Amino acid sequence: MNLEFLSSPFAVSRETGRILGGAVIGEPPGAAVPAWPEQRVIAPLFGTNAAVFQETWLVDQPVSSGQSEGIAWRRSDDLLYGVIELDEAAFPDSTECSALQAASEEAYRRIFRLLDAQQLPHLWRAWNYMAEINRETNGLERYRQFNIGRQDAFLECHRGATGNVPAACAIGLAGAPLSIAFMAGPAPAVPLENPRQVSAYNYPSDYGPRSPTFSRGALAYLPAQELLFISGTASIVGHQTVAPGDPAGQCRESMANIAAVVTEANRKCRTGPYVLSQLSYRVYVRRADDFGMIREELTPLVGAADLVFVQADICRSDLLLEIEAFATHMLEEN
Ligand code: 3EB
Numbered sequence: 001m002n003l004e005f006l007s008s009p010f011a012v013s014r015e016t017g018r019i020l021g022g023a024v025i026g027e028p029p030g031a032a033v034p035a036w037p038e039q040r041v042i043a044p045l046f047g048t049n050a051a052v053f054q055e056t057w058l059v060d061q062p063v064s065s066g067q068s069e070g071i072a073w074r075r076s077d078d079l080l081y082g083v084i085e086l087d088e089a090a091f092p093d094s095t096e097c098s099a100l101q102a103a104s105e106e107a108y109r110r111i112f113r114l115l116d117a118q119q120l121p122h123l124w125r126a127w128n129y130m131a132e133i134n135r136e137t138n139g140l141e142r143y144r145q146f147n148i149g150r151q152d153a154f155l156e157c158h159r160g161a162t163g164n165v166p167a168a169c170a171i172g173l174a175g176a177p178l179s180i181a182f183m184a185g186p187a188p189a190v191p192l193e194n195p196r197q198v199s200a201y202n203y204p205s206d207y208g209p210r211s212p213t214f215s216r217g218a219l220a221y222l223p224a225q226e227l228l229f230i231s232g233t234a235s236i237v238g239h240q241t242v243a244p245g246d247p248a249g250q251c252r253e254s255m256a257n258i259a260a261v262v263t264e265a266n267r268k269c270r271t272g273p274y275v276l277s278q279l280s281y282r283v284y285v286r287r288a289d290d291f292g293m294i295r296e297e298l299t300p301l302v303g304a305a306d307l308v309f310v311q312a313d314i315c316r317s318d319l320l321l322e323i324e325a326f327a328t329h330m331l332e333e334n
Contacts, residue, residue, distance in 0.1 A: 001059055001061045001076055001077065001078055001079070001222055001223060001224070001225075002059065002060045002222075002224065002225060002330075003020070003056070003057060003058070003059055003079065003222060003225060003227070003328065004057070004058040004059075004060075005056070005057060005058075005280060005326060005328065006054075006056040006058060007053070007054070007055045007056075007280055007306055007308065008052055008053070008054055009048065009050030009051075009052065009053055009054070009166070010054065010072065011054055013106075016034070016035055016036065017062065017063065017259045018058055018059055018060060018061070018062075018063065019034075019036045019056055019057070019058055019059075019063070019074075019081060020036065020037075020057040020058070020059050020063055020074050020075075020076065020079065020081045020280065021036045021037035021038060021039075021057055021072075021073075021074050021081035021082070021083065021181070022034075022036065022037075022038055022039070022054065022055045022056035022057055023038060023039040023040075023041055023054075023055045023127070023181060024038055024039075024040055024041065024053070024054055024055075025041040025043070025045065025052060025053045025054075025055065025282070025308060025310055026041075026042075026043070026044075026045045026050065026052035026053055026139070026310070027042060027043070027044060027045070027051055027052065028040075028051060028052050029040070029051055035065075035109070036065070036072075036074055037071075037072040037073055037074055037082055037083040037178055037181070038072075038083065038217075039040055039083045039127060039129075039181035040085075040154040040176075040179065041129060041179075041310065041312075042175075042176065043173050043174070043310050043311050043312050044288070044310070044311040045097065045309065045310055045311075046097070046242075046285060046288070046291040046309035046310070047291065047294075047295060047307075047309050048309075049096055053308050055308075057081055057183075059076045059079065061075050061076045061077065062076070063075060063286055064195050067115075068110070068117070069084075069110040069113065069114070070084055070085070070086065070110065071083065071084045071110055071111065071114055072112065073086075073118075075118060075120065078119055078120075078123065078185060078186060078201070078222050078223060079122060079183065079184075079185050079187065079222065080114075080120045080183070080184045080185070081181070081182070081183050082111065082114065082182055082183075082184075083179065083181045084107050084110060084111065084179070084180050084183070085178065085179045086107050086177060086178045086262070087177050088100050088103050088131075088177070088178060088180075090102050091264060092101045093107070094138075094139070095138055095139070097273070098137060098138040098140070098142075098145045100130065100137075100142050100145045100146055100149070100178065101104065101145040101146070101148050101149040102149060103149065103178045104145070104146045104148075104149030104150050104178060105149035105150070105152045105153045105156075106153075107149075107153075107178060107180050108147075108149070108150055108152065108153030108154065108180075108243045109153045109156065109157060109214030110155075110177070110256055111123070111180065111182055112153065112157035112159065113157075115184050116157075119185070119186065120184045120185055120186050121186075122184055122185050122186065122187060122188045122189065123159070123166040123182055123183075123184045124166055124167065124182075124183050124184055124185055124218055124220040124310070125166055125167045125168065125182065125183045125218060125220075125229045126166050126167075126168040126169075126180055126181070126214070127140070127168070127169055127171075127179075127181040127182070128146070128150075128169060128170040128171065128178075128179075128180050129170075129171050129173050129176050129178070129180075129181065129216075130142065130143075130146060130170075130171075130172060130173070130176060130177075130178050130179070131172065131173065131174065131175055131176050131177075132172060132174075132281045132313075132330065133146075133170070133171065133172025133235040133313050133314075133315055134172060134313055134315075134316075134317045140208070141208070141211075143170060143172075143206070143208070143315040143316075144209065144210075146170065146178075146210075147208050147210045147211070147212050147213070148154075148208075148209060148210045149211050150212075150251060151210045151211070151212075151213050155212050160268055161201055161211070161213045162199070162201040162202070163201075164188050164189070164190065164191050164214050164215075165201060165213050165214055165227035166182075166189070166211075166213075166214060166215065166218060166313050167189070167191075167192075167214060167215055167216070167217050167218040167230070167231040168212075168214035168215075168231050168232065169231060169232030169284075169322065169324050170212065170214075170232065170315050171232065171284055171312045171313065171315070171322070172312060172313055172314070172315070173313070174180060174214030181296065183220075185220055185221075187221065187224075189218035189219060189220040189221075189229075190218065190219040190220075190268055191215035191216075191217075191218055192215060192216050192217035192218060192219065192261055192262045192264045192265055192268065193215060193216050194216040194217075194233075194261050194313060195260060195264070196237055196238075196256070196257055196260050197216065197236055197237065197238065197239070197260075198238055198239040199215075199216070200212040200213075200214055200215075201213060201214070201215075203239050204239060206239075207291055207306065207316075214231055215231065215263045215296070216230075216231050216233070216257075216261050216264075217229055217230045217231055217264070217265060218231075219265060219268060221270075221331075222320045224330060224331050224332055225329070226269060226270055226271050226328065226329045226330075226331055227259055227326070227327075227328050228265050228269070228274055228279075228325075228326065228327045228328065228329075229325075229326055230258055230261055230265075230279065230324055230325035230326070231261075231324060232284070232322045232323070232324045233254050233257045233258050233261065233272050233322065233323050233324065234250070234254055234257075234314060234316070234319045234321065234322045234323075235249070235250035235251075235253035235254050235257075235319060235320075235321075236253075236257070236319075237253065237257075241316060241318045241319060244318040244322075245318075245320075247287075247290035247294055247320045247321065248294070248297050249292075250297075250320050250321055251294045251297040251298055251321060251323075252297060252301075254321060254322070254323050255276075255297075255298065255301045255302075255323070258276070258279075258323060258325060259276060261275050262275075262276060262279075269329070270331060271329035271330070271332070272329060274329070276301060276302050276303075276305070276319075277301070277302055277303035277304060277305050278305065278327060279305055279325040279326065279327045280305065280306040280325060280326050280327065281298075281302060281305055281306065281307045281308070281324070281325045282308045282310065282323070282325075283298065283307060283308065283309045283310070283321060283322075283323050283324045284310055284311075284312040284313075284314060284321060284323075284324075285309055285310070285311055285312070285320070285321050285324050286311075286312070286314055286319070286320045286321065287320065288311055290320055291309060294309075294321055295307075295309065298323075
């Protein structure tokens with residue numbers, strides 16, 4: 001099987017039966033809902049006249065589709081992609097457990113139930129979006145509430161919350177429901193960490209009562225293909241934010257972190273080396289005014305790579321940007 005990642009301002013016109021799923025990023029003029037699971041990342045785009053970017057995961061095999069506890073999903077033999085959106089208002093909100101925490105735990109429990117039922121139990125990558133990620137309610141920042149619910153679900157569903165945890169991002173979008181897209185497969189991914197950073201699952205409690213449950217990246221395998229997921233990557237060294245208030249400095253530090261994860265990937269991968277200019281990037285920029293400076297810093301570092309810039313909030317209020325990336329290589333026949 002071959003998995004192809006397409007990113008373009010145009011809707012995919014190929015045979016929709018071979019689409020596993022995708023994401024629409026930007027401000028779609030209408031609310032057209034495709035037949036496949038699609039994550040809606042509704043936020044202003046920078047540096048393009050296009051209203052949206054359409055990201056699509058295409059496979060060269062027939063796919064089957066389903067709906068399970070509010071998750072829209074599609075799968076091939078070796079891969080499952082799904083999207084769940086939950087309205088926090090449907091969850092009880094109390095001082096012990098906020099509605100966001102409850103919704104986050106429920107979303108991940110449903111994801112793990114689906115993956116177990118489909119016998120593709122290994123979560124490789126998760127894309128997490130929520131409203132007002134930095135706002136404090138119930139005495140705790142909402143991102144930290146999310147972290148409690150997520151970690152509880154991992155532990156309750158026997159996944160463990162350290163070591164082999166998925167690549168991820170966790171991003172704030174204005175007015176969004178809790179939205180989680182995910183990719184999973186039959187075998188564990190190879191998790192990647194960054195020697196410049198404390199593993200997020202080992203962050204000290206200064207950053208919240210529970211550590212975030214994600215790895216810095218992951219190598220995952222299809223029968224003939226290697227996938228490289230680089231998690232949302234920010235200007236953090238050790239566990240501390242570097243260059244607060246300095247978007248150019250944060251951009252350089254984020255790219256130094258991505259370069260370090262790519263170096264780790266190249267130590268562990270089964271294919272030729274990954275290079276920064278051949279990754280597809282999604283760049284989250286907190287303040288519109290910083291976009292020009294961030295693009296100027298980034299362009300010489302990534303060359304002609306695909307870049308999508310979108311306005312979004314980052315999970316620490318002193319972080320001004322976050323960058324994630326993807327690449328794939330075919331495995332050699334032998
Ligand atoms: C960081 O390194 C920045 O909670 O899933 C990046 C990627 C970040 C994923 C997550 C958070 C997450 O801590 C934030």
